[in-house]
Amino acid sequence: MSRDVFLPDADATEALGAALARTRPPRAVVYLEGDLGAGKSTLARALLRALGVAGAIRSPTYTLVERYPVPGGEAAHLDLYRLAAASELDFLGLDELSTEAGLWLVEWPDRGQGGLPPADLHLRLSVEGAGRRVRLVPGSPEGEAWLARVPS
Template structure:
């Protein structure tokens, strides 16, 4: 599988990348989003979720762990596991019920759920690069590879 490196000039470019990727997303699909606090994980997720048709605000589910979005043809679950102290907490919330054939799952801080999450199709890592952001996308499955191929 391949990877792709892109530079994002600002917040609008981060949202635009999410919008671009959203047009090729087909369930089931899982994206892992990693990077430092403030690197743009939720901003990227907002681009995806609003592009799929959500009209309201997209907030980080830092305190709720998951924010669901229902669409006609799919469910999108936006996870933020930053505050998760023990991966076993995911068992209590029924984590496996979210990863269905009809869902797209965006998982921020996936390392905090290690061992209880399914493998990702794409691992997206955001990092600071001076006043910009750099994003590295790694395809981990054929479904993820198909999306990255379209981005090139």
């Protein structure tokens, strides 16, 4: 069961991020998919902000991984756009992340194919007029239960 949501503006993106934060399971992997400028980082920031991350939320475009303390543990925001091959994931310390981070937000997951944990939820973003459209697609039973808790 997937769901399409139109995000006409920044407020709608913030609202979706807040809904995902309120309903998230204790451990989850989210793949943020879409072209450049589709709103992947914006939605990740909205979710992190709703989880209580204060201060700057940097895009991990150059660092590849940014980690944030959140209630119940840690969130990891990964941007794999600059990876040339999935084998480069070995240098990111993902083994440590898998034990410490309860939430993974992964942009450009296709660049790390085979080296990432499977997604519980896929957020497929696209530009639509002045707004964005996001298709929420569960990738696991936990993701299905999560999506069922997100208000329509």
